[in-house]
Amino acid sequence: MRILVVGAGIIGAALADRLTRAERGGRSGPRDEVTVIEEREPGAGTSGTSYAWINANDPGDPAYHRFRTAAMSAWRDLAAGFGDPAWYRPAGNTTWATTEDAKGRLADRVARLADLGYAAELIGLDRLRELEPHVRAPQDALIAHYPDEGYVQGGSAARALARRARESGAGIVTGHRAVRLNTEGDRVTGVRLDDGRDLDADLTICAAGRHGPALLATAGVPLPLVDPSEPGSAAPCLVATTSTARDVLNGLVHAPGLSARQAEDGGLVLEADDLDAGVDESAAPALVRAVGAELLARARTLVPGLTAEVAGVRRCVRPLPVDGYPLTGFQRPGLYTAVTHSGITLGPFLAALICREIHGHGSPELDSYRPDRVPARRR
Numbered sequence: 001m002r003i004l005v006v007g008a009g010i011i012g013a014a015l016a017d018r019l020t021r022a023e024r025g026g027r028s029g030p031r032d033e034v035t036v037i038e039e040r041e042p043g044a045g046t047s048g049t050s051y052a053w054i055n056a057n058d059p060g061d062p063a064y065h066r067f068r069t070a071a072m073s074a075w076r077d078l079a080a081g082f083g084d085p086a087w088y089r090p091a092g093n094t095t096w097a098t099t100e101d102a103k104g105r106l107a108d109r110v111a112r113l114a115d116l117g118y119a120a121e122l123i124g125l126d127r128l129r130e131l132e133p134h135v136r137a138p139q140d141a142l143i144a145h146y147p148d149e150g151y152v153q154g155g156s157a158a159r160a161l162a163r164r165a166r167e168s169g170a171g172i173v174t175g176h177r178a179v180r181l182n183t184e185g186d187r188v189t190g191v192r193l194d195d196g197r198d199l200d201a202d203l204t205i206c207a208a209g210r211h212g213p214a215l216l217a218t219a220g221v222p223l224p225l226v227d228p229s230e231p232g233s234a235a236p237c238l239v240a241t242t243s244t245a246r247d248v249l250n251g252l253v254h255a256p257g258l259s260a261r262q263a264e265d266g267g268l269v270l271e272a273d274d275l276d277a278g279v280d281e282s283a284a285p286a287l288v289r290a291v292g293a294e295l296l297a298r299a300r301t302l303v304p305g306l307t308a309e310v311a312g313v314r315r316c317v318r319p320l321p322v323d324g325y326p327l328t329g330f331q332r333p334g335l336y337t338a339v340t341h342s343g344i345t346l347g348p349f350l351a352a353l354i355c356r357e358i359h360g361h362g363s364p365e366l367d368s369y370r371p372d373r374v375p376a377r378r379r
Helices: 010-022 062-081 100-115 125-131 154-167 209-217 285-302 343-358 364-369
Strands: 002-006 033-038 093-097 121-123 142-146 150-152 171-174 178-184 187-193 198-200 203-206 236-242 252-255 258-262 268-271 310-317 327-332 335-339
Touching (some): 002 187, 010 033, 010 335, 033 154, 062 343, 062 364, 093 125, 100 121, 100 142, 121 125, 125 142, 154 171, 187 203, 203 209, 203 343, 236 285, 252 285, 258 285, 268 285, 327 343, 327 364, 335 343
Parallel strands (some): 002 033
Antiparallel strands (some): 121 142, 236 310, 252 258, 258 268, 327 335
């Protein structure tokens, strides 16, 4: 089967890797011919700019929680196959609350997660100092720790997956964008690239993230994502990186008003949800600089004595399904869609399920996440 994967973020790269490795698993019949199309380079988009937190930290939907915990296990298995690479960091997550309302919500979350069998515990300041000796929290903070959570360096992870897929026989086409789906009647037969070339396929998989709706629209196929161009859209966020601050943090830290972790180059990655208002596509450079300065100020409160400076502020546009859940499944003959917000957490697990499904085996775990469902609510 000729398979085109459009997009080499974490989902597209994991799919290409899985599809090529699955051919080595004893399946009979001819090998699949896998080609990946990526406008820049693997992991250069959202996967390489996001905070990249691997977690199943929301107990609100137990079925989706189980789906995400299975995805966390898939990451452990995948990393083991790479020899536990530096881009995979299962280093734990620490968070705290300071107001009475926030403390109540955090205590409830920890209790509900623990009831689901998830590793979640309340800890004291002494334990926080053991876990994160450079971090300071208020004396009256309620502190929680999630030891099984972690993060990846998304760009490096996607590049490693794409490189292994190429070594296993996949074609990787970079520097060109898929501008439309080609069709014959109701069937999708491949894509046209921005240089006018047509690439034919028996199956086209749209793993284009935030760009998925525009591509699918060329064949009249809808995809319910939050529009990042609308004023006040929740899809865009700003992520700052700092100059070198090596070994300041051991794992993820989610303090009130700031999320922080180590960056691949030794700096810090900083993000804060409350600073993302107004960072749509028309965001002024002055706003971006102001957000970077505020993130650094908060980081210096979190880590007293921090001397790093802001090295860059990146605008990350997240593919947000309207109801918050993955969009995975066949939408037309010859067309499969795989787009989700939590691509970093879900990527390798989705790749395994999708690989099985497109080769004729059931993946009932995906039945609740079909792209033709009617979105019920936003998570």
